[in-house]
Amino acid sequence: MTAAPHLFQPLELRGITARNRVVISPMCQYSAHEGHMDDWHLTHLGRFAIGGAGIVFTEATAVQKRGRITHGCPGLWTDSQIPGHARVAQFALRNGAIPAIQLGHAGRKGGMQRPWFGNGPLNDADLERGDMPWTPVGPSELPVAERWPVPHALTVEEIGKLINDYEAAARRALAAGYKIAEIHGAHGYLVHSFLSPLSNKRTDAYGGSLEGRMRLALEIAARVRAVWPEDLPLFFRTSAVDGVPEGWTLDDTVVLAAELKRIGVDVMDCSSSGIAGAATAGGGQKRQPGFQVGYAERVKKDVGMTTMAVGLITHPQQAEAILAEGRADLIAIGREALVDPNWALHAARDLGHDTLFETWPEQSGWWLAGRQKTSDFYQPKT
Numbered sequence: 001m002t003a004a005p006h007l008f009q010p011l012e013l014r015g016i017t018a019r020n021r022v023v024i025s026p027m028c029q030y031s032a033h034e035g036h037m038d039d040w041h042l043t044h045l046g047r048f049a050i051g052g053a054g055i056v057f058t059e060a061t062a063v064q065k066r067g068r069i070t071h072g073c074p075g076l077w078t079d080s081q082i083p084g085h086a087r088v089a090q091f092a093l094r095n096g097a098i099p100a101i102q103l104g105h106a107g108r109k110g111g112m113q114r115p116w117f118g119n120g121p122l123n124d125a126d127l128e129r130g131d132m133p134w135t136p137v138g139p140s141e142l143p144v145a146e147r148w149p150v151p152h153a154l155t156v157e158e159i160g161k162l163i164n165d166y167e168a169a170a171r172r173a174l175a176a177g178y179k180i181a182e183i184h185g186a187h188g189y190l191v192h193s194f195l196s197p198l199s200n201k202r203t204d205a206y207g208g209s210l211e212g213r214m215r216l217a218l219e220i221a222a223r224v225r226a227v228w229p230e231d232l233p234l235f236f237r238t239s240a241v242d243g244v245p246e247g248w249t250l251d252d253t254v255v256l257a258a259e260l261k262r263i264g265v266d267v268m269d270c271s272s273s274g275i276a277g278a279a280t281a282g283g284g285q286k287r288q289p290g291f292q293v294g295y296a297e298r299v300k301k302d303v304g305m306t307t308m309a310v311g312l313i314t315h316p317q318q319a320e321a322i323l324a325e326g327r328a329d330l331i332a333i334g335r336e337a338l339v340d341p342n343w344a345l346h347a348a349r350d351l352g353h354d355t356l357f358e359t360w361p362e363q364s365g366w367w368l369a370g371r372q373k374t375s376d377f378y379q380p381k382t
């Protein structure tokens with residue numbers, strides 16, 4: 001028997017096993033109500049579980065109300081938000097996927113427009129729609145860019161409360177049934193804004209040197225690790241580089257990853273950019289296929305850590321090569337999964353791992369196999 005392609009080899013992470021290496025990357029839907037998820041989220045995420053992914057990530061979920069990016073972002077700052085998450089987590093599990101959640105805080109980027117209304121800070125048109133602004137928070141009183149609101153610089157006491165809220169949200173995520181938690185430390189949101197010297201101008205223990213700027217990320221990771229069960233993995237998403245002069249560098253990421261590993265973070269999810277504009281804007285790299293894979297590769301090699309590659313990975317053969325070359329351990333698929341929620345199932349056929357729909361959900365696989373076997377006219381389309 002030939003070995004399964006790398007993309008379809010299971011991955012053990014602490015006490016759980018992902019059925020393959022395909023991960024659906026966290027993707028905001030801007031469709032929650034006061035932080036509560038609904039049928040949209042169940043259907044949107046459920047199709048990726050049915051679609052064969054090994055791990056399905058729920059979008060950035062705010063640990064505080066003011067930590068939402070937009071009015072439509074989900075949260076876990078209160079217990080009434082647990083049931084919406086539980087439906088998603090349980091559905092994913094029942095359909096063979098590991099449910100994962102990204103815990104975040106928007107920081108300076110809190111209170112943005114939903115992308116389809118402009119993707120910038122809230123303006124008068126948003127107020128007319130009832131989307132009232134709030135004062136965002138950050139390490140220092142420095143806005144993301146010109147015309148963005150000036151954030152309130154968190155006091156040390158408020159940082160303590162923030163870390164408590166991460167812990168509380170992690171407990172709620174566990175109660176909802178998620179098996180993986182990820183700390184969102186990327187894209188210019190709160191944790192990243194503490195890491196980067198461009199946004200963190202503090203002179204206390206949470207700023208200054210690399211050690212000071214990493215303090216918040218490490219304290220959050222340690223606190224979440226303390227309540228996240230021993231047999232469940234913890235991920236950290238990093239913006240591996242700011243891509244802006246004087247900003248956070250890949251060398252900094254390697255130092256951070258080593259510290260996170262020491263605390264018990266299992267997987268480094270390597271994205272980039274976002275410190276000085278919306279979402280992942282900026283960064284200075286050419287957006288070409290697999291443009292961020294080198295970051296996952298460097299962390300994997302230098303720190304000996306399990307890594308996830310993300311960013312313009314769209315073809316099964318491309319994903320397979322990244323794994324075969326030992327550059328990363330997991331492949332996150334974002335936008336291409338929106339194009340094809342069955343991306344993982346199709347990749348299995350493309351790579352010859354599935355020849356007769358045997359990895360497809362039995363509700364459809366049985367019929368599709370029958371059609372393939374009996375119809376002389378059927379031309380399998382992967």
Ligand SMILES: Cc1cc2nc3c(=O)[nH]c(=O)nc-3n(C[C@H](O)[C@H](O)[C@H](O)COP(=O)(O)O)c2cc1C
Nearest residue numbers: 025026027028059060310311312313333334335336
């Ligand atoms: C609609 C949408 C929403 C996103 N929301 C998040 C998010 O909540 N958290 C996050 O870390 N990244 C988010 N991202 C970034 C993706 O997770 C991913 O890193 C990025 O799209 C690059 O991967 P891709 O080329 O496969 O799409 C989002 C991307 C999209 C397209």
